[in-house]
Amino acid sequence: MLNRRDAIKLGSVAAVAMALPGGRLAAALSDDPPVPAPFSVPLRIPPVLAPTRSTPDTDYYNIQIRETEQKILPGVRTKTLTYNGSFPGPTIRARRGRNTVVTQTNGMSTPATVHLHGANVPASSDGYPLDLIEPGQSRVYHYPNNQPAATLWYHDHAHHMEAEHVYRGLAGAYLLSDPIDQALPLPQGKFDVPLLIRDAKFDKDGQFVFVPDDFQNRPTILVNGLPQPYLKVQRRVYRLRLINAANIQPFTFRLSNGMQFLQIASDGGFLSIPAVRQEIDLWPSERAEVLVDFRSVAPGTNVVLEDTFSFTNVESKRSIMQFQVGHNAAQFDGPHSNTLPDRLVDEVPLGHATNTRRFLMQADPNTLEFLINGKPFDPNRVDATIKHGTTEIWEIVNGDTALQIPHAMHLHLVQFRVLDRNGNPEPAYDAYPKDTVRLHPGDFVRILVTFNSYIGRYPFHCHFIDHSSHSMMGQFEVVA
Template sequence: MNRRRFLGAGVALLGTGALGAFAVPATARLLAEGRPGRLLRSEVPLPEAFQVPLPVPAVLAPVRSDATTDYYEITQKVARLEILPGLRTETWTYGGSYPGPTLSVRSGRRTVVTHRNELSVPTVVHLHGGHTPADSDGYPVDLVFPVGTSAEHAAAHGMAGMEGTEGMEGMAGAVDLGRTTIGTRAYTYPGHQRAATLWYHDHRMGFTGPAIWNGLTGFHLVRDDEEDALPLPRGDRELPLVLADRAFTADGSSAYPALDPELAAPGVTDDYMNGVLGDVILVNGAPWPRAAVDRARYRLRLLNASNARLYRLELDPQPPGGDALVQIGGDGGLLEEPIVHDAVEIAPAERFDLVVDFSRYPPGTAVRLMNRFGGGRTEEVMLFDVGSRAVSDDSTVPERLCTLERLDAEDAVATRVFGFRRSRGGDWTINNRPYAPGRALAGPALGSTEIWRFFSDVHHPVHLHLNSFQVLSRNGGDPGAYDAGWKDTVDLRPAEAVEVLVRFTDYPGSYMLHCHNLEHEDMAMMADFAVE
């Protein structure tokens, strides 16, 4: 116990850790500059790259539909998957696969997803990038206890009346402990948002890092008529790509430096407080896969689902003339106009929607997707085998993709400042406060527009729930090369200040602002804001 500090406003670490406080090692080594994280090396020999075909997550069909709503069911369960060739890894899954099944839904139609928890731990599901009512947003103490949990056990470890909530009465955005359930929970997504690449993942307080590391990740793609009308690549030439890094023990089990190996208490060991990096790069759950592609345009929906790793993605070789990566969208959907890049930098939780024209390569070219922020084996990501036969391709990338609504800073009714930094006491904090459920650091009015200014000590990818935002500036200058369009996660570099413009629409209630370096998040770098 001398290596843990328990944080939060009267929140105690209870039994199973269902509503755990955050464990912060006091002697953790903190990187003062550069990219975050410490490499966790696998104990098993790593497989040769580019031997495994790229898997594509299955698209989940609704169990039923009516005039307004599509209904889905997902079971959270343990599965023994062959991630490394010849070995089985016990994986926490949505529906038995890693990543979980893709939900492909229509803007304007309501989606109801019922999750059944057959794991051994409580879970919370967050639709990342979703414009979602508070009771379905995945607030970190809206727990779904495993099937078979007794009401008495749940009441003692996370339901209404639990120990540890005294003194929270009267706090802005107070926690509604009645949203805890046993066995199943139905999450309702109204669908009032444009086409975009979203994803769903676990969001339990103090345990998001090990949950996502162990497999609780999946795509949620929103489609609409505006995007469908564009002549972009589609069908087999649209590839959703989940990037993640992992490490494995000698028998193929998942390795993670948890402070408590049984995951009854949150936190990681001292050396990994600034983030956990794996030495195996997975794409859609496969190590360094290869994909056969036609000499045609492909749409790549990229998601960085790593706990802490940053990627600088680049094709090798570059096509003649460069500008290999044509960005058509980001976190919140289509950009107004395409932006060409030789490389893109993607922080944890960010998404990039890119078009690559493989017809610019000679037939038979092997094109590697590289991570220039990596080293050794983590510098390679996957391989594209460019076909040799002639194919038809009627896709194009229009010069104009859409017309975006632009928020006006003159409409902002408030400017708020949020500092992301480590306190002198060793806590990961926002505005010098470690996270406490129900304690809101901001109370924006429903329908209002505000400027939120984030500043950092080290690297922090900052994620805002409820609404996407538009980046106004970096360090008082123009937005960065990767800040275009609507975003819900912004990469905040060391000693940097970023201003964003956000309008709070449709849904009142308690929402989250947090760092998406999952080890930072689990060790208290979160805050509530209450839309009133």
């Protein structure tokens, strides 16, 4: 028998039922977030930001950092932090040899700082964690674009806040081109697709839930800000720029239907020799550019980009997004891997190392504070003083074998070469050019890095940014 409270409950359910279309009633009564079925929303490509003005050698941009509401899940407006109201941020396209100048204005209630990940920039424009843009203030970032073509990305770096800021939306792609990139027969325009891939947790009202370090509880995959979208593709070759924009989620990407990737670029630009890959590991902040040839499947095939990464040894597979291959033959039969040269770029000879340092990444088992060489980040301490123009070997150790925590070491300013991992040479596609290196629990990795551009202080840190927010960060200073 119904008591009065039940009757009131039912009454309110009836009222809700009258107000909502049928399909949404179940959602309104559920504690589950209103996440749609996989592959039910079309992929969105973030807008390319237009310069506010251009001179013969410089493009100027203005970006407002602000809280907005975004349509991420159907029928819901989600509070997000955005660059110019775009989730993810607008794409900046730059050309080598032309300056990019970005004025960032902070309209949030918390301090911000903007780091251009993977870029060779002066220390004053690096987005150092304590070079804060206070609420209501602006800062001008100068990017000289004096490095090879690469898929870079910009994101917040305000110390202790970067993890939450990035999680709530402060990230965007920065695509740097150069004459080599332009001369290679690579897909362009709408066939050159940036994919910022991350995970998130939503509450039943479709709002972000941010619990630091809650790596096993961010079940919703977002690609360019939408849940498991689909993209209708022509039967031709596409250039996909895979960016792991997740806080702490590693991905192991593969394609369904037996399709392969042709990897052409890593973090810092083109591989010397393209690599055929069945699976590609990308941990937070790592990038890979791949060519995917949709002519290799029958017309009408649905190809799924999958993730098979698992924190445990338990087999895992989940869907990231879907490519719906068209029925028509491509109107345009090229460019594809067959027309690529065997060698995309020449190997950059790196210097001979004159110094070796070791960095241990390990959480304090008592406090669970994330540390490098036993210490939390201290802006008043320089962890490595490096003479300009020299080359060093950094030995990086993940000591978190007991807790089984993976880490990813990122150095600002430089691209480095991964020499070896646990004594074994790193495969070429994962060796160079790199700005972030993966470390499984117990891994011992050696990287070779030359400091021959700018002088000044720059951070190095775990790019599981929930870890760097909890002080797994140091700083090096390049001195004249």
